[in-house]
Amino acid sequence: MQETKWLIxxxxPRLRRYALALTRDPVAADDxxxxxxxxxxxxxxxxSRHGSLRAWLYKMLYHVFLNQGPRRKRRANEVDLDVAPDPIAPATADARLVRRDIVTAMQELPAEQRAAIALTAVEGLSYDEAAAALDIPVGTLRxxxxxxxxxxxxxxDDFEPQLRQVK
Amino acid sequence: MMDRPCIDDLDLLALADGFLDDDPARKAAIEAAIARDPEAASRLSDYRAQTAALRTAYAGALAAPVPERLRAIVEDAERTRARPVLRRAAAGLVVVAAGLGGWLVGHGEDDTARRALLDESYRQFVLRGPEMALSGEGGGAPERAISWIDDEVAIRLSAPDLSSEGFTLVGKRGVRRSGDQLVALEYRSRDGRAFSLFIAPRWMDSPGPIVERERAGIALAYWHDGPLAASIATQLPRAEARVLAEAVRRAMRDDTTAPPAGLAPEFRPLRNPVGDVMADGLATIPGSETLDAVPGLAPTTFGSN
Known part of the structure; x- marks a missing residue:
């Protein structure tokens, strides 16, 4: 069991990243x-050791996210990115702006779409793996x-002109 | 005639996310088609920009140090989470022992488990030892894994290969009593020597010595190692039983499918737990009914150590 703990x-770090994509708020993500x-x-x-531990954990995290209490959900919704701790390593001003743009755009998506995008585009899961992690058919994931x-x-795209202006 | 693949959004997404890298032919065909389709090229460009922005946006989470409160959940799990589950196996033995006469008083969990297993080993050996096991070698190949089934956990191990000692596995069965479980393995040699090996789950970090007992002409030996407790019962002379026990313990330690000493057993989900049936069909061996179904054999306990 030591080995399983070590694997978990x-x-x-990957769970934190996925949670951040789902919740936007670093504190809520760590919760x-x-x-x-x-x-x-x-x-x-x-x-099951025949399956991927990572996918198993992603699946569990998503279930917890969907079932988490209203208090935590409310807190996640109330946190303003401008006052929340920055989840990202220091970067240039331009990069920071791009990050906020995409993060904001992500948060405007329904949770199930956000999760699908986070698992594939950010976490790099295949469509089959992502569908399994979300407990949905591959067609639904697509x-x-x-x-x-x-x-x-x-x-x-709406932020693109803003980006150009900044540059 | 030109082969122009039909491109849809998912092709573009797969390309943007790198999922076509393992299919260069398809990737090249789609890229060629995109080159002729400005709208598709624009979408692909947008998707790629999204993917790049997303990965950049969340990259910091991977590099950031893991908060202590998260690390502690996993590191403290041994003390706070795992043991209650594992203790249940040992506690099961305690329950069995108490049910057999209530003769255990304050000798600690391990003494309790040892006595219970030795007592149950004796009972099982008397009831259906190697002489009653299947004849021949049809009881199962030594390399065949045993699945140890509880309602919640399964421990996988291989039957120890004792061919170097001249013994062949001739029978194996599961025994369930009062919620506790044993695996009973019957070995026999060509020259007629025989013994029974009983294995039960337990949880102690350190291996223990071989403890010998003798009762009514039956030699018993007990030891524990990592997540397993084992005992043998045989009518062979005590000295020979001792050598045999050491050989079995060595064989179990050498079993590469067993978890490393000091680690908890590997647990697997039970997809179809069915009553007393062992996952590899142990219970299908004739005569594998549990003691509960056998006419009573008055339990007799061993004296205190």
Whole structure:
């Protein structure tokens, strides 16, 4: 079981990244990861070694996210990115602006589209893996991705002129 | 005639996210088609920009140090989470022991588990030892894994290969009693020597010595190692039983499928737990009914150590 714990510990950074994409707020993201880890540790005997531990944890985190209490959800919604701790390593002013733009655009998506995009574009899961992590058929994942990306394309594009002005 | 692949949004997304890198033919065909389609090229460019921006935006989370409160959940799990689950196995033995006469008083969990396993080993050996196991070698190949089923956990291990000692596995079965479980393995040699090996789950970090007992002409030996407790019962002379126990313990340690000493067992989900049936069909071996179904054999306990 030491080995399983070690494997779970290795996944914490990725879980934090996924949680951040879902919640936007670093504190809420870490709360979500904490709940996920506690659950994973309790349930670790249920993890099948034939499957990917990472995918199993992603799946658990998403379930926790969907089922988390209203208090945490409210807090996540109330946090303003401008006053929240910066989840990202220091970067140039331009890069920071791009980051906020895409992060804001992501947060305007429905959660299920956000999760689909985060798992594929950010976490690098294949469509099959992402569908399994979200407990949905691959066709549904593709549909969510398509709609989410299109919407993201519209909202993210809106910031383009602003970017150019900054530059 | 030109082969112009039909391009949809998902092709563009797959290309943008790098999912076509393993399919260079398809990737090249789509890229060629995109080159002839400005609208598709524009979409692809946007998707790629999205992907790049997303990865940049969330990259910091990977590099950031993991907060102590998150690390502690995993690191403290041994004390706060795992043991209650694992203790259940050992606690099961305590329950069995108490049910067998309530003769255990304050000798600690391990004494309790040892006595219970030795007692149950004796009972099982008397009821259906190697002489009653299947004849021949049809009981299962030594390399065949045993799945140890509880309602919540399964421990996988291989039957120890004792061919170097001249013994062949001739029978194996599961025993469930009062919620506790044992795996009973019957070994026999060509010259008629026989013994039974009983294995039970447990949780102690350190291996223990071989403890010997003898009762009514039956030699018993117990030891524990990592997540398993084991005992053998045989009518062979005690000295020979001791050598045999050491050989079995060595064989179990050498088993590469067993977890490293000091680590908890590997747990697997049970997809179809069915009553008393062992996952590899142990219970299908004739005569594998549990003691509960056997006419009573008055439990007799061993004296205190």
């Amino acid at each position: 510990a290795r996944e914490i 979500l990861v904490q709940d996920t880890l506690e659950r994973a540790i309790r349930k670790r005997h249920l993890w 549909s969510r991705l398509s709609r989410g990306r299109e919407r993201l394309r519209e909202t993210f």
